Amino acid sequence: MADTQYTVRAYAKGIDLAPRKVSIVASLVRGRSVADALVILDHTPRRPATAVKKAIQSAAANATHNHGLDGKSLMITTLSVTAGPRLKRFKPHMRGMTLPFQKKTTHILVEVTGLEKVKKKPAVKTAPKAEKPAKEETK
Numbered sequence: 377m378a379d380t381q382y383t384v385r386a387y388a389k390g391i392d393l394a395p396r397k398v399s400i401v402a403s404l405v406r407g408r409s410v411a412d413a414l415v416i417l418d419h420t421p422r423r424p425a426t427a428v429k430k431a432i433q434s435a436a437a438n439a440t441h442n443h444g445l446d447g448k449s450l451m452i453t454t455l456s457v458t459a460g461p462r463l464k465r466f467k468p469h470m471r472g473m474t475l476p477f478q479k480k481t482t483h484i485l486v487e488v489t490g491l492e493k494v495k496k497k498p499a500v501k502t503a504p505k506a507e508k509p510a511k512e513e514t515k
Contacts, residue, residue: 381489383453384443386435388484390460391427395482398424399457402484410436410450410488428455428484435486445490454487 391398401424405413410432417429432452439445460481466474 380492382439382443382445382492383487383489384435384439384445386431386438386486386488388427388431388434388486391482391484392479393424393427393482394480395457395459397422398427398482398484401425401428402455402457405432405452406455408452410452411448413452427482431484431486432488435488439488439490444493446493447490450488450490452486453489454485456485458483458485 401417401420401422404420405416405428408416413432414429417425417432432455435452436447436450439450440447460483462481463479464476465479466476469475
């Protein structure tokens with residue numbers, strides 16, 4: 377069986393964080409292995425770290441459970457952060473005025489590449505089965 381690489385995607389859409397803040401955290405783990413990225417994100421004291429970590433875990437779970445890839449060989453090939461829709465809101469201000477502001481959202485795309493798991497062949501039993509002795513009739 378040849379070692380073939382597959383790419384698996386996971387999206388996290390509509391996260392209530394600014395894309396600029398998320399992209400700073402995403403740049404820390406872009407191009408690394410999944411195991412290294414999760415350790416780095418565990419020790420990153422920023423709020424977007426949890427959102428990026430969940431997206432990476434989702435891509436890794438998709439790869440191992442749905443596509444049969446080896447979890448130890450997974451590498452992050454693409455980690456894209458784009459702006460989502462903005463919610464336009466107003467904040468009360470002095471003298472009866474209001475000031476507009478926008479609540480920004482973010483979309484995260486994670487693509488993970490890995491090798492297919494090696495499937496083990498079932499063990500073949502070569503030992504002959506012991507024959508059962510015939511029942512004796514008693515009268």
